Amino acid sequence: MNNKPPTEVTPELYRQVFEIDARGAAIFDHLVSLFSKGASTSGGIDAVLKTYLNQGENNVVQHIVRQINHANNVGVNDEISD
Numbered sequence: 001m002n003n004k005p006p007t008e009v010t011p012e013l014y015r016q017v018f019e020i021d022a023r024g025a026a027i028f029d030h031l032v033s034l035f036s037k038g039a040s041t042s043g044g045i046d047a048v049l050k051t052y053l054n055q056g057e058n059n060v061v062q063h064i065v066r067q068i069n070h071a072n073n074v075g076v077n078d079e080i081s082d
Contacts, residue, residue, distance in 0.1 A: 014067035028064060035061050 017024040035057035040047035069075050 011067040011070035014064060015071035018064055019068050019072075031061055031064070 018028040019025060035054075037054040037058065039054070040050040043050070
């Protein structure tokens with residue numbers, strides 16, 4: 001097995017790791033379950049802070065999704081750049 005890291009992290013690499021490789025897909029599903037949370041709607045300022053935290057965590061998951069979509073040519077023209 002070749003353990004040499006890739007020289008460049010590309011959308012295709014994201015696709016291979018998180019969509020093609022079953023282990024990566026399982027990890028991605030786990031990340032989604034942990035970090036894709038909605039807005040908090042009760043608790044005043046604490047809810048706002050919790051919502052910001054949730055959004056920050058979700059941004060990482062959404063970045064992975066955008067990279068996979070880019071590799072699959074899905075919605076590439078509709079993306080907002082990072």
